[in-house]
Amino acid sequence: MLELKQQLTDHLPPVFAGTSLDALTGDAVRWRTVQNLRAQKKIPSECFMRHGARKVLIVRDPFLDWWLKEID
Structure with missing residues (x-):
């Protein structure tokens, strides 16, 4: 999982x-x-931030931490 996290961190x-x-x-x-x-x-x-009234942004590091726990 650490390798996958590093690859995604490098890419996103x-x-x-x-x-x-x-x-x-x-x-x-x-x-x-x-x-x-x-x-x-x-x-x-x-894992999220808002930009304006509607746009939702994803914050990479906390999101990846959550997602990798979910798939493990």
């Missing part, structure tokens, strides 16, 4: 638009699924 920007998640991860992680889990409060809030 520190903060990025949630809508770009599918493309950035090669559809391994789907934005639609993340939105559903976020609405159910199953993803820590520190």
Whole structure:
């Protein structure tokens, strides 16, 4: 898992638009699924930031920590 985390850390920007998640991860992680889990409060809030009223940004490091625990 550490190798996967390092590869994703090298590939993903520190903060990025949630809508770009599918493309950035090669559809391994789907934005639609993340939105559903976020609405159910199953993803820590520190994984996200808001930009304006509607745009949701993903904060890479806490998001990867959460996601890697989920798939382990």
